[in-house]
Amino acid sequence: MAGDYPDPSVTKIGDTYWATATTSNWGAIFPLLKSKDLTNWQLVGHVFPDGPPAWADYYFWAPEISEDGGKVYVYYTAHRKGGPLSVGVARADNPAGPYQDLGPLVGQPDGSIDAFPMRDENGVAYLIWKEDGNSANKPTPIWAQRINDAHTALTGEKTELFRNTAPWEGNLVEGVSMVRHEGYFYAFYAANGCCGRGCTYATGVARSRSLLGPWEKYAQNPILVKNDVWTCPGHGTAISRGNRWFMLHHAYNTNGFENVGRQGVLSEFRWNADGWPEFLDNHSVPTALAANTSRRDFSDEFNGSTLAPTWQWPVEEKPQFALRGGKLLLTARTDHSGAALGQSLAVADYTATTTLDPTALPASTVAGLAALGDPNNTLALVAGEGKLRLRQMKGGKPQMLGEVALPAGKALHLQLQARSGNQYRFSWSTDGKTWQNLPADGAAVDGSFLPPWDRGVRVGVLAQGPSTATVGFEGFQIASLTR
Known part of the structure; x- marks a missing residue:
């Protein structure tokens, strides 16, 4: 996805892949793109084409698009007017919209960002998110909490899944996306510094038999790191196409870097003999689309x-x-x-x-x-x-x-x-x-x-x-x- 598409999210609805991405302080808010092959994308609209929802003012980050019960949901981060970074949700009958904003779900004092919806091993719906502790020089727990059937409120108590503990993770873990594969939940996550020419971002993975843990981080983390074409790869969504697995994530192209922005990159991975994901050659190259005049x-x-x-x-x-x-x-x-x-x-x-x-x-x-x-x-x-x-x-x-x-x-x-x-x-x-x-x-x-x-x-x-x-x-x- 050539251009400035940070924190991309992707899901398959029917026979079509749908994607969105961070727009931060640019409008219109959250692009809606569709594709039949994960490579050729068409911009068809925006989640909020006419301006911010009433409760938020700026920093529109990390939208996560998904389908549940015949409805399409976009969970997203925004700065609450007079308050902290918070996670909100919007709903539509069709992935192209129009979307109805359902308001904020969680906003902890240090901020709550990077939401991802996931059902546990019993089919119960949860919301996964990051507590933005790094904004206050604190750790960054990844939380899970049940969400009601209307997707309008969290219920019960939150549970911590894991936090930044490994040296390579630096002062944060964030941008979790999950898949379930052969009896395990796998949490792909980004860590360290996301942005700018001095970025240190990379991607790791953890797994658990149960959504609420205990979670085990892969000993070979990070599993996706910079190369001569792309640097600081992270914060994306894992998805399968047939029997192949990919992650749509962002990274800076080494020619242009922060001036062009964090571009959407599709990287393929396979499952190794021990059941862990391994990216192919740890190398992503520009697709034909990105090179297309x-x-x-x-x-x-x-x-x-x-x-x-x-x-x-x-x-x-x-x-x-x-x-x-x-x-x-x-x-x-x-x-x-x-x-x-x-x-x-x-x-x-x-x-x-x-x-x-x-x-x-x-x-x-x-x-x-x-x-x-x-x-x-x-x-x-x-x-x-x-x-x-x-x-x-x-x-x-x-x-x-x-x-x-x-x-x-x-x-x-x-x-x-x-x-x-x-x-x-x-x-x-x-x-x-x-x-x-x-x-x-x-x-x-x-x-x-x-x-x-x-x-x-x-x-x-x-x-x-x-x-x-x-x-x-x-x-x-x-x-x-x-x-």
């Missing part, structure tokens, strides 16, 4: 009636927009870097372009092409107020990196080129053929400050100005570059 590249001429589902926005600052006459009409915002819409990336080397009419820009408004980390961290080439400016927002502090007089004409083409994920060059053109750099020497701008610790960069458009101002963009393209 059609996934690496993106083009939107804004000719439809609705925005393509791959567009994203800061989850707490959903912009107002419309499509009309082959243009994306984006309503400006005054705060942070302005209103923003962006696309997730599948590669570290690419060119992005868009076009706008500078003569149609409203007063006191700037708009253009941007690399987006979050609302307080952006690099943007913007037009407005008689100038074409290269603007940096770092930690909420703006800085001008270059400017020229706004060129005459009704078509202004803006271009961003990225190399190695974080080296950006910006240029502009009045005819789309002859390009001029800004700054004029064409020096690269270091954008390594852009991605937050838990997500990749987006590239897209922004508009900053009064809320009465609307900017029209005429097309947007991303084209991958070869090294």
Whole structure:
């Protein structure tokens, strides 16, 4: 699943595999993807397309999709307004939705995250989750507790299954997914540091005859570690296809790393003679999909009636927009870097372009092409107020990196080129053929400050100005570059 798809979850419903993944502070919340073969995925919607559920505000993590009793459930983590990280659940009649939020299930003082539903050896339904003790320099117990038939509340007492005790696990274990195989429950789990260039994530496994234990960790843990293609593999779901077994998990590609984000990776494993899972050659390679130019590249001429589902926005600052006459009409915002819409990336080397009419820009408004980390961290080439400016927002502090007089004409083409994920060059053109750099020497701008610790960069458009101002963009393209 090429692109920023952390903590992926997958299940089979009928003859179709369904997957979802973390969106963190990007909307729309929790993608819904389907596939017939675990390799070729189609984005068909989102669990919460219109914004957060009423009880939560940000950090939408680790959705787990499953079917039970003819209904589809997505258990997920979110930050409770005025409270801790909590586990909630949403329900639908169809995996494509629409989903009804059923509210939070558990939110311990240090936080509760990474839920997974599982029935015990007697068919009783439980919820498995992690207590987020590492956020307070404490251990991280994995808990199990019964859930009621309506999936709206936990019942009885919780039971600890295991916690971080092995040296390789560092300060946490998390992201548990379970399968039952030949009389054992197997808990695949992630451990150590998940995110960023200094990540130390890896995958381990434990097993038990009974869901509530006792649990035995595999002596050969970790069973899935980094290699020359993927690093920090972890937090996924184990699933079978025929008589083959796989885990859909995330990992950073070593070309692009945190700038592209944690991508969905399918790794195959087998059961050894002692009944433990062993990943094949401990090596996952990019699938044909991940190398497919059609996934690496993106083009939107804004000719439809609705925005393509791959567009994203800061989850707490959903912009107002419309499509009309082959243009994306984006309503400006005054705060942070302005209103923003962006696309997730599948590669570290690419060119992005868009076009706008500078003569149609409203007063006191700037708009253009941007690399987006979050609302307080952006690099943007913007037009407005008689100038074409290269603007940096770092930690909420703006800085001008270059400017020229706004060129005459009704078509202004803006271009961003990225190399190695974080080296950006910006240029502009009045005819789309002859390009001029800004700054004029064409020096690269270091954008390594852009991605937050838990997500990749987006590239897209922004508009900053009064809320009465609307900017029209005429097309947007991303084209991958070869090294």
